[in-house]
Amino acid sequence: MTTSRITLSRRTSRTARGAVIALVAGAGIALTPTTALAVPAAVPAAVPTAVPSSVLSVVAPTPAAQRAVATALAQVGKPYVWGGGGPNSFDCSGLTQFAYASAGISLPHSSRMQSRMGTPVGLWSLQPGDLLFYYSPVSHVAMYIGDGMMVHASTPGRPVSVVWAGSMPGFVGATRVA
Incomplete structure (x- = not known):
């Protein structure tokens, strides 16, 4: 199985700078809330622990x-x-x-x-x-x-x-x- 690692930013509020979510592609995508560059970020408790890969699409840039x-x-x-x-x-x-x-x-x-x-x-x-x-x-x-x-x-x-x-x-x- 091929696994790829993608890092995305997600805004958590109008004033938050963002929380970085690491995604590992596969049959499902595991979400791991983290902070990056020592910037504090609040991640709501409602963040799911897994997202089906069909929810996200990764397309190479043109x-x-x-x-x-x-x-x-x-x-x-x-x-x-x-x-x-x-x-x-x-x-x-x-x-x-x-x-x-x-x-x-x-x-x-x-x-x-x-x-x-x-x-x-x-x-x-x-x-x-x-x-x-x-x-x-x-x-x-x-x-x-x-x-x-x-x-x-x-x-x-x-x-x-x-x-x-x-x-x-x-x-x-x-x-x-x-």
């Missing part, structure tokens, strides 16, 4: 999403500049726009407008390349890269970086554009 992730990761360390769209500096939406342009997908240079593109996806269904949106109204976008991590250009003085997706407050949704 070639376009893989290309966008690779392009975004190649920008790590470059400076944040408001309005920057590459190739030497980026703001948040400029980074995702630049990354997806390398895969032949056109996105607007606005996090709010990008949030209206693609298909909404839940946290349980995140794949590398999905866009993560923050704050209401939307004013920040990041790219999910897998294993609970994201790449983003966050603020002046901080270069493009890879961080744990649960470390940023204000998550409001995610979309899949490829």
